[in-house]
Amino acid sequence: MTATATQRAQLFRLPDLGEGLTEAEILAWRVEVGDTVEIDQIVVEVETAKAAVEVPIPYEGTVLTLHCEAGTVLDVGAPLISIAAGSVEDAVVEDAVADEAAVYDAVTDEAAADDRYREEERAGSGNVLIGYGTGHAPATRRRNRVKARATAPQPEPAAASAPQSPDSIKPPRVISPVVRKLARDNGSDLHRLQPSGPGGVIRRADVAAAIDQAQQPAAVPVAASPVIVEGIERIPLRGMRRAVAEKLTRSRSEIPDATTWVDVDATELLNTKAALQAAFPDRPVGLLALLARICVAGLERFPDLNASVDTARGEILRYRHVNLGFAAQTERGLVVPVIHGAHRLTTARLHAEAARLTALARAGQIPPAALTGGTFTLNNYGVFGVDGSTPIINHPEAAILGIGRIIDKPWVVAGQLAVRKVTQLSLTFDHRVCDGGVAGGFLRYIADRVESPATLLADL
Incomplete structure (x- = not known):
């Protein structure tokens, strides 16, 4: 060579x-x-x-x-x-x-x-x-x-029968801190694992195999071929699916959350959407953009909810900017693209940015930076045909607003019963950053603007 x-x-x-x-x-x-x-x-x-x-x-x-x-x-x-x-x-x-x-x-x-x-x-x-x-x-x-x-001379191998002292046993060879953490979190003894990597390095697959084996039920000593349990499909949690699972688990374990909700008449909001489309056909404005504009205005009035908690330092971080996340369903699962600087955008630009990020997410081409840095999340689960939910906070944010489907319901208007377009709003919030009074005030503000969008002009 x-x-x-x-x-x-x-x-x-x-x-x-x-x-x-x-x-x-x-x-x-x-x-x-x-x-x-x-x-x-x-x-x-x-x-x-x-x-x-x-x-x-x-x-x-x-x-x-x-x-x-x-x-x-x-x-x-x-x-x-x-x-x-x-x-x-x-x-x-x-x-x-x-x-x-x-x-x-x-x-x-x-x-x-x-x-x-x-x-x-x-x-x-x-x-x-x-x-x-x-x-x-x-x-x-x-x-x-x-x-x-x-080229260096190699030492002669020790006799197979020679006993090993504790000092002569080599420690497990692990390069990746991810492998170490996986073993530590699942109680796997690295000294007992059989390495499959080059040079005796313990790989992630070795730890995963040991975890899987530990979770298997004990074998029954019968004189027959091994029993294969049918009807069970094991699906590894990988990629975005695992990241979502870890984030939601952390949210539930770390954040003392509470949920409050209210039914609202969204008839005028839908009328406003139709009026904007008729007036500006070249600048479409969807329902999500209108709700985003209302949320931004609400967060500027109730900044306690535009925050996160630094548990290590015992501090609440209140943000002056609004990076608005919104849930989007894709073939790879649920993702939350983030509209950075949402407080600086018009309603039409909020719509355009949400549409752009949604298209990238569904094509699997959204950059990682567009999925991080959110300060508040909006979740329109009404597209799945459900009325309400108790959404889980997108850690490390302090709150998430959920919107159910909009359907015809009987509603009292000026003392008279009428059929109106009604939806349910659900706010889950971190009880460490505010109490129920602040959360209720924010939700009531959102509900009032949904029922009467024209009043939003006073805050713009």
Whole structure:
């Protein structure tokens, strides 16, 4: 192997995808072994806890190796794809060197690697979607170390019958802090796990297998073939689905929430929507945009609900800006796009921004930044044909407003019974940031503006 050959392949690792993300699932490869790629060409689509992301590559050449299959969950920094700058024959040796270097880095300095990953989790990385990995030593230096290690004399293996003292038992080799946390949260003993990674590194799949085995019912000692329980489908919580589950669980466990609701006559709100569409056919305004405008006005009058709680410091963070999240149903599940700076937008622009973000979310192309930073969430679950709900707060926000379906109901107007368009509003709020008086005042304000939208002009 010549020095030129060892420089002809590049190992591309799963890049830092930003927003504090530490892993991603491979959805689909856009290239195959033997394909020619260019710099910044999309080579793979991955799904993170925030959204589906298309990953470009910073190298050009021929695809040498795809290091994982679709459906694999990888930690940031894990080998993703190898690219040969020259011929495939020249790069085969190089790819082996790169893999061996990765193994060497994993097993020779586990503690340093773990600290490095933890620092990156705290500080974030500047190499967002650049692909050089985060915190990795230069490849040339690693290869030199691997060569030196390969040529060094190896010690004779100890006799199989020799007992091991406690001091001689090697600690488990774990690189990713995600794996450590998964094991710790589920009570898995890393010393008892069988590693499947290169060089004896314990991978996420090893911990997951141990957790799954621990949850299985004890086997019945009968002289028959193993019993297979039918009718049970195991669906892994991954990507956005797992992120939603974790956020809602955290909301329920952390936030002392309470819910209050009221039925309102939305007839005039629908009339206002129709009037705006007739007056400005080139600038559509939907019901969600009108409700968003009312919510923004309500939050400016009741800022206690436009907040979050810093539990570590024991402080309430009250925001002067309104980043309005709204629930959107997609094929990948429920997501909450965020209209940043909603307090600065007109009603027509609120509609346009909501439509744009919804289209991106349903296409699986919404950027992670558009799913974070919300200060209040609006949830129109009436589109599912239900009247009411007790919505769960979108952690770490302090409140969420839910709107049920609008249907014809008997309603008293000026002392007379009439048929009106009625809906139910539900407000779930964090009781740490305000009491029922503030929450009730906000909800009543919203209800009054829904029933008489013209009164909103006084606050604009």
